[in-house]
Amino acid sequence: MSEPGRRVGADGGRENRFWAGLALPGVVWLCVFFLLPFYVILCVALGSLDPILLTPAPEWNPLQWNTAAFEFVLDNLFTPGAAFETVFVRTFFYVLIATTLSLLIAYPVAYYVARYGGRWKGLLLVGLIAPFFISYLMRMLAWINLLQDDGWVNSVLIWVGILDAPRNWLDGRASSVILGLVYGYVPFMILPLYAFLDRIDRSLLEAARDLGASPFQAFRLVTLPLSTPAILAGVVIIALPMFGDYYTPDLLSGAPQTSLIGNQINLYIRGGQQVPVGAALVVVLMVFLTVLMGYYLFATARAQRRLGG
């Protein structure tokens, strides 16, 4: 990205400012729509309540911040068996399983389209992008229709002979929620994987084969390492929203035993006089995700270095 600056001599300073100026809309956007709202959330979490209406009264002055909500959240988060600890651990494992499954589904699909799509590539790509046109909520509602007692899933399974009687898939199963998450987010994983796999130079694979690698070895030693950044990007893209998801468990289960951290945030933000607790929970979740994000940046940088990029 530093090319333009490097190319010119005496004129460089002005050109640099020009290119920096191009970043201005993005910077303003980030400040107005991310940093500012985040500060508001922080001030709500560290604020108090309106004494009469009991609505949150954000505390703008950091010197006056009240950490009671954070203490409550952290205490609850680190006490085994407490509400936040239970949901947090549950959320972590649901996301872990759902992300792994998504990767197992998305990688072969992306690989196939990128390598063997041939003249169907365009059509296959349209097929991959099509789910983006339907809102997540609509897809979940469709999923409910498929899974209900007299839905198609039961009909097909009974017809094939796997089930004898309709199974109540929506009676609060963890599996329904996890599969719902996979179903909802997998398209978001396929696309970055495809974009990356499609760009891999085939001559590298040919070289590997020429040097005696079996197709599998070529995949393991060349394709897979080359696609590590794409895998990480895909994981980040779907894991982050999954951590905040609360409507998937609401729609596909509704059982308290499958509720996620997003449901607890929703519960505290939506009503009552503990909105600061909900806001503190948001901040704690964000810090956790920032750590994950930091690892992603670190890992991609390392992968780039290793590839000599």
Place this chain on the structure above:
Amino acid sequence: MTLHPRESRYGRREFIGRSAAGIVGLSSLSTFLAACGGSDNGGSAAELQIASPGNPVTQPLFDDNPMIASGLEPESGTLRIYNWNGYLDPKIKKGFAKEYGVKVEETFFTTTDEAVQKISSGAVDYDVFFPTQDRVGRLVLGKRLQPLNLEYIPNLKNVWPSLQDPWYDKGSQYTVPYMTWTTGIGYRTDKIEKTPLDYANPYEIYWDEANRGKMFLLDDGRDAPAHMLLKNGITNINTEDPEDIALWEKELKSLYDMNVKVSTDDYTNIPEGKAWVHQMWSGSAIGAQWYLPEGVGTDALGFWFPADGVGTIGSDMMAVPKDAQNPVLAHHFLDYLLDVKNGYSNFANYVGYQPPLTKLDPDTLVADGVVPKNLKTAIVRESDFDKGLPLTELTPDGQVNWQNAWAEFRAGV
């Protein structure tokens, strides 16, 4: 805060006396004293009283929050309504718009708290708002509602006499009633063996193994616990006793084995067959008939509410926010909805929740086919309010304890 002369009879002494009697917890008292302490006239300011049928409250009036004068012409601006989704027939809006030659705009909220937050931020200026009875006291004290000039609302006479002068707002100074409801148990007569009526203690149907995975409670941190308390014969469903809270939490958690689910879509979960037994609001039971799939008759629906009337009951109301841009028009709208014909049409054609209008006779509702015979139990009668148990406002500390216990249950711990 200046006190209206009519309100001075509730001095601080009496307030402390009442709170000592257990109506208001001491901690909340200190909160409000602290809240009011900042004003220049200190202790003589109005203080929040937690209203309940046993402690009816006349809401305070304030000099700087006057009601509109009588005899004004309605404004010609757009009437802006702030309401729950699905709680007002679009035809009513159209009818009002036509009659007054104005535009009517409706915005929705999902929880009263969310609405109170928005209204109190001052960023929005709605003309009509639909609060619940447990919020009226604070909204009045925070000067977010304006006193109603009842001269514009002659139709208030159509309302059940007891709700013309309700315990949460004696003399209807700030609110007029909109809808009434009870919380009972909805069920599918074609799916379950034992209905609540087959139990000595009907609330035990929630633990019926036959309905595992098909049983729902309302996703409401007040309503669901209330049924757990009632199951145990505790009729003080506003209890703040830690033992009672621990009891309802334990009862709720014992339902994990039943694969209990929570939802507020009771009006679709039952007719669509997702639920066979569902803690249910009476208005949802009546509305459920419109969501039945083809081939399923209304006799598949059942609704249980205690025959002795000792069950959860409530009413929602209409009010005009202080910053309303079209207060006169808003008053006319309130009156329009209390008109028997409009109230009936809003109820029977769209909402399913029942306005407390004297002329809406329960037997006629069944005879007219508005309410199926087997859902007669979902009709609210004025006499139900004699014994019914309203969910009143909790003290701030009590609310926190209730919410944390509810959050524990919702976490599936």
